Amino acid sequence: MSHLLCGIALVALFRGSNSDIVGGQGDFVFEYVPEKLVMPAGTSMQHAHGWAVDAKDNIYLTYAPDPASGDQGCLVRWAPDGSGGEVLGRGKNLSAGTPHGLRLAKEGDHYFLYHANNDQTLHKTTLDGEILWSRFGPPTNDTRFKPNRPTWFGTPPGSKFVYLADGYGSNYIHVYTTEGEYTGQSFGGPGTENGKFSTCHSINFDPRVGKLVVTDRENHRHQYFDFDTGSASKFDFSSAFTVLELVRPCNMRFDFGNGYAMVPSLEGPVGILDRNNQLVSLVNVSGLLGDKGHLHPHDATFLPNGDMVVATWNPGRISYWRKLPKAVIQI
Numbered sequence: 001m002s003h004l005l006c007g008i009a010l011v012a013l014f015r016g017s018n019s020d021i022v023g024g025q026g027d028f029v030f031e032y033v034p035e036k037l038v039m040p041a042g043t044s045m046q047h048a049h050g051w052a053v054d055a056k057d058n059i060y061l062t063y064a065p066d067p068a069s070g071d072q073g074c075l076v077r078w079a080p081d082g083s084g085g086e087v088l089g090r091g092k093n094l095s096a097g098t099p100h101g102l103r104l105a106k107e108g109d110h111y112f113l114y115h116a117n118n119d120q121t122l123h124k125t126t127l128d129g130e131i132l133w134s135r136f137g138p139p140t141n142d143t144r145f146k147p148n149r150p151t152w153f154g155t156p157p158g159s160k161f162v163y164l165a166d167g168y169g170s171n172y173i174h175v176y177t178t179e180g181e182y183t184g185q186s187f188g189g190p191g192t193e194n195g196k197f198s199t200c201h202s203i204n205f206d207p208r209v210g211k212l213v214v215t216d217r218e219n220h221r222h223q224y225f226d227f228d229t230g231s232a233s234k235f236d237f238s239s240a241f242t243v244l245e246l247v248r249p250c251n252m253r254f255d256f257g258n259g260y261a262m263v264p265s266l267e268g269p270v271g272i273l274d275r276n277n278q279l280v281s282l283v284n285v286s287g288l289l290g291d292k293g294h295l296h297p298h299d300a301t302f303l304p305n306g307d308m309v310v311a312t313w314n315p316g317r318i319s320y321w322r323k324l325p326k327a328v329i330q331i
């Protein structure tokens with residue numbers, strides 16, 4: 001056993017994996033773990049689009065199936081350790097069009113998933129992928145709301161309302177009730193001024209500040225908005241920020257209480273931001289895994305254990321990254 005005393009072997013022992021593909025800086029250094037997040041048999045992924053993590057730490061992915069393959073899946077769930085992937089809600093109702101954004105919501109004591117599909121389609125499902133309601137087409141025939149290519153929902157806790165980003169379409173944020181009824185309230189529209197968007201790709205609730213944050217991808221920024229859980233008509237610009245190293249941000253995710261955020265950026269990296277939205281670590285996903293096809297990070301999220309998962313677009317790839325303990329990094 002004496003060989004275990006050598007530092008290299010200790011590193012391997014602590015990591016439990018030997019991919020040797022490591023990225024990030026400071027407190028956020030991650031090692032790629034190729035064994036985790038195996039796609040279930042029968043799936044044929046064209047693009048990997050969005051993550052969700054439930055209250056039991058299970059990991060969900062929505063993906064766009066390859067239309068030529070006959071795959072009628074689009075939603076996969078793995079156990080918290082990234083094992084045992086299973087397809088949920090298999091069938092054309094959920095998988096037709098282009099399944100895109102996935103967002104967990106807690107409503108009372110129950111959890112749901114909100115799906116934004118680029119093909120003018122919205123769904124609310126159970127965590128098992130059972131469809132509760134679907135909506136088709138723009139919320140009204142107002143010409144401002146065309147084209148309609150929804151990208152992501154935001155689901156602030158304790159709210160009667162969910163916020164739909166029409167990121168590939170009209171660049172409006174439409175407010176729906178949790179029952180799927182349009183409230184008549186829409187905000188934004190195309191432009192570069194504060195409160196306007198150029199590909200409002202995602203909207204999410206930032207628990208650190210209690211505001212909604214819109215990932216305004218082709219304006220290379222995030223914009224914060226004040227809102228009201230009881231009124232659909234409040235959506236007031238609060239502030240904006242840009243991280244120069246994250247050129248085409250796709251989403252903004254938050255950890256489980258430590259005050260950090262994660263931003264996947266389509267041109268290649270995933271950034272970790274501190275409480276002030278300053279970049280503290282950059283994992284060069286396309287640089288490290290580009291030879292395996294992981295080129296365009298489209299979503300990334302922390303897991304409750306501190307690890308990270310990344311989903312890439314064109315082609316669809318997913319990766320599990322174990323956060324390395326500081327002691328190991330120093331060896």
Ligand SMILES: *[C@@H]1O[C@H](CO)[C@@H](O)[C@H](O)[C@H]1NC(C)=O
Pocket residue numbers: 091093131
């Ligand atoms: C799929 O959608 C159609 C049309 O809304 C509906 O009639 C059918 O029951 C749905 N099937 C499933 C399995 O949900």
Ligand SMILES: *[C@@H]1O[C@H](CO)[C@@H](O)[C@H](O)[C@H]1NC(C)=O
Pocket residue numbers: 138139140141
């Ligand atoms: C939009 O117009 C079409 C065609 O006139 C109509 O069938 C549809 O119900 C309208 N949609 C809404 C949301 O008003």
Ligand SMILES: *[C@@H]1O[C@H](CO)[C@@H](O)[C@H](O)[C@H]1NC(C)=O
Pocket residue numbers: 269282284286287288
């Ligand atoms: C990512 O890695 C690639 C390939 O090594 C390199 O060309 C690129 O500059 C890196 N990007 C960043 C932001 O470090």
